[in-house]
Amino acid sequence: MRKSELRQKVIRRIRRFELTEEELDDLIHAGDLCYDPECEDGEPYATLLSMIELLPDRKRHDLMCLMYLGRNLVYYGLNEEVVADFCAYADEKSIKSGSTDPRYLAGKIPISRWLRRVKKDIRPDFWSIWTRYDGNVTLQEINTEDADFMLRLVGDPKVTRFLPGMIQDREMLLSWIQSLRPTDHEYIVTIEETGEEIGECSLTKQGDSAEIGFMLLPKYWLQGYGTEAVISLIEIARDMKLKELTATTDARNKAAIRLLEKTGFKKQKSGWMVMIPEGEESKSDGGQSIIQFQRSL
Secondary structure, X not given: OOHHHHHHHHHHHHOXXXXXXXXXXXXXXXXXXXXXXXXXXXHHHHHHHHHHHOOOHHHHHHHHHHHHHXXXXXXXXXXXXXXXXXXXXXXXOOOOOHHHOHHHHOOXXXXXXXXXXXXXXXXXXXXXXXXXXXXXXXXXXXXXXXXXXXXXXXXXXXXXXXXXXXXXXXXHHHHHHHOOOOOEEEXXXXXXXXXXXXXXXXXXXXXXXXXXXXXXXXXXXOOOHHHXXXXXXXXXXXXXXXXXXXXEEEOOOHHHHHHHHHOOOEEEEXXXXXXXXXXXXXXXXXXXXXXXXXXXX
């Protein structure tokens, strides 16, 4: 079995976990402070212990399973035996097991190292699978019937705050859709279970790389849909045999920056664009501060 298939098998099992990304990040940070073997009776250990004690049994079980997987990845790497062992362990281990005791989980085992190894071996966008949302999203190629939805999307000032120059006219939108080139891949983001249209994303090929973009209606922000859409774009790019992806965002758009970093993009450089959103303050040169990101595939 290829490593990509092994990763997907792990991800499918972890999708059933209840532990959230934010809780994991906090636990990793707290675990970093506990590397000192003398800290067990000190504040770092007490902080980590209290955080784990606040987790319900189900989430402590999830944490234990991830630590178990991380340990095996450290010692044996990603292989079929490790993945099969993890899935069986996650399915069969009782949540009432003594190993879910907070003092065991917060002990002198390298919790941060093991959790980071899971992230590294599964792939950089791994953490996103803990984001809670009502269902998966699907990407549907845009067509002229989507013009009304696109007009509603780009007509929302919250959506276009950091996207100056967006088309606001229906006829111009129709013309834009009809004039898309073969290298322009534009998608409507929908919720798989309901078919509800919630946003738009794009992948524009440039040789063996591509630039991505994404935007969602505000009511769907911070629910994991944007992350799922970007992960889908990453998979599409892999199917196209591309070597890298790029993205550009306004330096003030903290949510987009966090999403890109969470899905494996790295900051490359900062710069300026001439246009700025209407009503926004600008620097003396009239530019819009931007950050460019890159991700290898």
